[in-house]
Amino acid sequence: MPGQHFKNTKYSVLNLSPVVQGGTVEESFHNSMDLARRAEDWGYHRFWLAEHHGMEGVASSATAVLIGHIAGGTKTIRVGSGGIMLPNHSSLVIAEQFGTLESLYPGRIDLGLGRAPGTDQLTARALRRNINNGEDFPEQLAELRNYFQPSGNVRNHVRAIPGEGLNVPIWLLGSSGFSARLAGELGLPFAFAAHFSPANTIPALELYRSSFTPGVLDEPYAMVGVTVIAADTDDKAQHLATSHYQKFLDLVRGNSTKLKPPVDDMDQIWSPREKAMVNEQLSSTIIGGPKEVKEKLEDFIQATQANEIIVNSETFDHADRLRSFEIIADVLKS
Template identity: 65%
Template sequence: MSNETNSKQLSDIQLSVLDLAPIIVGGSASVALKNTLDLARHAEKWGYNRYWLAEHHNMTGIASSATSVVIGHVAGGTSSIRVGSGGIMLPNHAPLVIAEQFGTLESLFPGRIDLGLGRAPGTDQLTAHALRRDRRSDGSDFPEQVDELRNYFHSKGSMPVRAVPGEGLNIPIWLLGSSGFSAQLAGRLGLPFSFASHFSPDNTLPALELYRRNFTPSDVLEKPYAMVGVNVIAAETEEKAQRLATSMQQQFLYLIRNNPGQLRPPVDNMDELWTPYEKAALQQQLGSSIIGSPETVKHKLQVFLDKTQADEMIINAQIYDHADRLRSYEIVAEIAGKK
């Protein structure tokens, strides 16, 4: 992926939003979901391509556990932006249920729904058991689950069990990943692929290489289409952006301490909270995060594009104050020529 062959500029690719529907300290799920719809409406106005929500369970700081319900809420409150899952954790569900849910969403909002699928549980083992009851899937049967799900959409009445709504609908399916497994599978099936660079930066380039090398043209795609996730926290000044980023840093800090919670307000000095070991671990996990003024963010996003040759970027911004979060997404849209 040499920079010499790169001709892509930020203005050439699509930008999208990954919203973890953060519940902030002092807030509630109700406020988080209200802010989600508000951000989606602004993102639509600012030229973002799609708005994805993620399935997480037993997380007091994330309001999007019932992902399909929130997708319906966002799609119903917007008019043109694509809305979807980033992702649905398929091992938690019977494929038929997901086919029916997304068939319903596509029937309500034709041509606007994406179905991004992940292989991880999106939660801890105890919660995974509570979700799955007697199902013992560890994700190893993910390819078979994907195949079953796709068959519900494509069957045209040929299967003994039919997804209604769902059958015969053209709902784009994406595979999501933070390692090479889904990258290879997406390539083999000729599906679009989204990589979680925002929390697995070291695996980004190897996974994209695997995806592109294994890609087989399909009736869905003639050539690979790769989207990369990236944390972006933009503000008018470097100092403000760095301070806003401490909310995200605290979130990951408490996650690695096995004590996840609500999104905390920014602090002046993270060195008062983390140990040197924790700081190093977080810097590795959040290594691809882009934090700074408009000029800094524009430069670093272009460097990231040069490295990844991505076809699209999906932006995550874990920012405590909703107005600051809106402004960060607005800045990204402005520097990429979308607004």
């Protein structure tokens, strides 16, 4: 039956507060708030912001600060990190930040954690002072989780206040098998970045489910990231998606630029080799009008058996971005 795979699937928003060519960071933050308020009205479950650093087109570097801003301007939607790159930070600082957020907005804050730097090696060194490639992530995660325990870390006389005794849901994020297995072994919810690691999606989800041991959760809960560019027609959606293609083309070329306006012909911009590289990385991207988006999302949810999908939809024009998320919500509610 049409729509049967949407019945029990929640849907959420992943936002990087994109900065467009000719735009400002201030405008990006305004647009993120506008999208969050509308997403709340359209039935989206969460609004997550991602930590990236040193990228001209991404304004969500101070992720916890922006989460507080968005939570303060909305009423019911859950707001969180997709994710905080834990090796960039002290576990105590993150516990205090998210303890503060949970105290301000009780029952609405999520803490999604990744182990990648979210930036280049030079910037990572400036953030961390030392680079260990996330090798001690399990130990750092255990330390962070301990700060939220009611008793605190009494043995070491270190306590997170606020944070201690608060229920801040922790998610592990990943684009490979490492966090999938760890989330399963700890009984935590898991979010997979299918929107830029499509080839690893099914293996990672299978690994998460097969390694799952009841812990925080009694059974696995997987959220899967997907990029969807929706418009009123297939042709318009394909045109709008060229901004997204240009973004990843710049990453392939080692450039970090603001989000560019759409173009009529990508073949005038990329080489055949670059085209193949971008298309491979973005092979899970769903682009089209309402009918096409509905069919592709049904296929995606059936293939991944996702409990929830988290949608990234970056277009150059904010009005087009709002329309894309509105169409996606309409499709998922149908």
